[in-house]
Amino acid sequence: MTPAVTTTAAKNIEQMLSLPSVQTAFSFFDSHKEIITEEQIRICSIPSSPFDEKRRAEYLREKFSEIGLEDARIDEEGNCLALRRGHSLSPLLVVSAHLDTVFPRGTDFSVRRMANKLSAPGISDDGCGLVALLAIARALDVARIMTDGSILFVGTVGEEGAGNLRGVRYLFGKGEWARRIDAFISFDGGGIDRITNGALGSRRYRVRLRGTGGHSWADFGVSNPIHALGRAISRLASYPAPKQPRTTFNVGHIEGGSSVNAIPSEAVMEVDLRSACEHQLLRLDAFFRRAVREAVDDENATRRKDDGPLALDLQLIGERPIGETRADSPIVELAQEATCALGFTPRLDRASTDSNVPISLSLPAITLGGGGTSGNSHTIDEWYDPREREAGLKRALLVILGMVRVKKG
Ligand SMILES: [Zn+2]
Known part of the structure; x- marks a missing residue:
């Protein structure tokens, strides 16, 4: 001053x-x-x-x-x-x-x-x-x-x-x-x-996963989009966000599935990533996108032979400078x-x-x-x-x- x-x-x-x-x-x-x-x-x-x-x-x-x-x-x-x-x-x-x-x-x-x-x-x-x-x-x-x-x-x-x-x-x-x-x-x-x-600054995403869905018992082994989101959220939650410069993340909305005994065919989550520092925001952003891809790969790796993999649609829905x-x-x-x-x-x-x-x-x-x-x-x-x-x-x-x-x- x-x-x-x-x-x-x-x-x-x-x-x-x-x-x-x-x-x-x-x-x-x-x-x-x-x-x-x-x-x-x-x-x-x-x-x-x-x-x-x-x-x-x-x-x-x-x-x-x-x-x-x-x-x-x-x-x-x-x-x-x-x-x-x-x-x-x-x-x-x-x-x-x-x-x-x-x-x-x-x-x-x-x-x-x-x-x-x-x-x-x-x-x-x-x-x-x-x-x-x-x-x-x-x-x-x-x-x-x-x-x-x-x-x-x-x-x-x-x-x-x-x-x-x-x-x-x-x-x-x-x-x-x-x-x-x-x-x-x-x-x-x-x-x-x-x-x-x-x-x-912030970056906001909508993550949409689609699969074939099925019966929870008869079709067990079909890739489960909600399980995949769970894997992704778990990875994101482990991110060591710095206090300085303040950096935060939030899964703010989640939806998908229709019944307790059905493997869902779709699941969606919306995620907010923020930081006071450009570099930290980009780091968090890269970590998040990798976490989602790896989570989907992990879920797909457990699926039964001949079943289709989950399709991932990762959409940037907001970006603030x-x-x-x-x-x-x-x-x-x-x-x-x-x-x-x-x-x-x-x-x-x-x-x-x-x-x-x-x-x-x-x-x-x-x-x-x-x-x-x-x-x-x-x-x-x-x-x-x-x-x-x-x-x-x-x-x-x-x-x-x-x-x-x-x-x-
Ligand atoms: Zn306002």
Whole structure:
């Protein structure tokens, strides 16, 4: 960390805090706590499952229009975009949150409210981020804050699981703004101290094994796809994953077979491999693929003569790039100073979020919490407590304005 940069970021924050317009925006967050929470409940009550985010995107588009953002629309991939034009289109900062959840179609998305807690699938991840976009856009409008650069507000599709970051990939790939984006901030979940500047890499696989199947007694000796998966899982479970750099693996889903007394004809598992380090991820990946092949070979080696071998289909279903926005880059410095200015201790962190894509393109990108506290993420008991949310929104506003600069005069 170079002191000069810290001084610049600190001075920048100090100047912003002295502006009446910024204080007006802060008061907006303080006086609209309940309205913001009610908005979050409305957003999260709209079902949004992987590859089925349309209704939530449409709702966000309407809200963006109501606030007066320019050209609110849904792109070909399903992302919802709207522009808050500054003096110039450069620098262009994307401020985003993700529309999808991990929960499948048919999930009950209704929000329960008990005392201070809200509870619903996706209430924090990423209902908290989506409502932050609306609250920030409204506060900028109410406080009539003009900026030098411009802000592109985006609700992304496909951040979770099999979505494989498809929304943000499109934004930086084929999207019309792709080559004009200078920096990226994603709001994902609650919290006030976390600054995710590291992109955790992952590789995800679906392993499908097919055999002839048969009777458990009469056909004993026919290759059993579930037994083969068991062999593969046992090998994977023995992998000496390093604690540093943190490397993890998980067999997260398994299915196959139909009856206790039938040799299954098919079995499937889905596997998640992650690491903070590219080299370690590739090592784990190679180990895993070899483990699966050897497990299938072992199972096939035990089969009766004349029976067919198991067929293996190993499919890469997700791949997230690794990288880092440097701790001494202006965006991270700003986020750290803004966190301190609000009385919290910043904590740099590494995770798998929409920021992985811009980070892999060497663009300055971070992911922040939208304030408040949360728990049980990715379960149907997910909860969110909006107390102190306003601190998260104020921090967000300072970082955003620090990047696009408040226009003078
Ligand atoms: Zn999320």
